[in-house]
Amino acid sequence: MIKKIVLPLALSIAAFSPAHADTIGFVVGTGSWSQETTGNISAGAIPTTTMSSGGDSSTMWAEVEHPVPMLPNVRIAQAPLSASNTSGDSLVLDHTDTTLYYELLDNWVTADVGLTFRSISGSLTAGTSAPINVTVPMIYAKAAVEVPASGFSAGVIMNQISGYTDMSTYVAYEMSFGLGVQVGTRSQNIDLAEGTDVTSAIEASGSFMNLYYHF
DSSP states (O other), rough: OHHHHHHHHHHHTSSSSSSSOSSSSEEEEEEEEEEEEEEEOOOOOEEEEEEEEEEEEEEEEEEEEEEESSOOEEEEEEOOOEOTTSSEEEEEEEEEEEEEEEEEEEEEEEEEEEEEEEEEEEEEEEEEEEEEEEEEEEEEEEEEEEETTTEEEEEEEEEETTTTTEEEEEEEOOOSSSSEEEEEEEEEOOEEEEEEEEEEEEEEEEEEEEEEEOO
């Protein structure tokens, strides 16, 4: 699966001359995602279980961009995801992303593309408990547009592999000293089956608000 993703991505990047930052830059952020989660999942010996619940979760991320040509930038992101049902069954699908990406454009229009390794750690509990530990490679893409000299911007961030999509759309305002706020919506369609003992058709979506600092 990884070869099927890495080769087309490498060929795509090779067709461009990646942009790079003039200096080293850092972004750190945290936020809250208000999610409604529904769908079906089975894991280990636990048969298909239906989930339907909502709640808030705290997210965080950090990015490092640098001026070294051809060396990818790095983004680390973490988001918990949990759900339950009226029978008392529960699901935890926390995930941590390690993303290596290149900037294709870096001005008032930005475009990034790369590869995310998503480590999913959690469990499904329905009478008994089955651990869930899966690593999923995904294509990463980000596009954003800034309103020059205003601090305002809007963008889309997506991680995707066949059957598994995680997409966020947002508007942001960043002050002159680097403190910023983002508001938007995030949706995940989680279809796990190939090469794992987990089969899922889970949807999680809702609004979020983030605070971040751009060094």
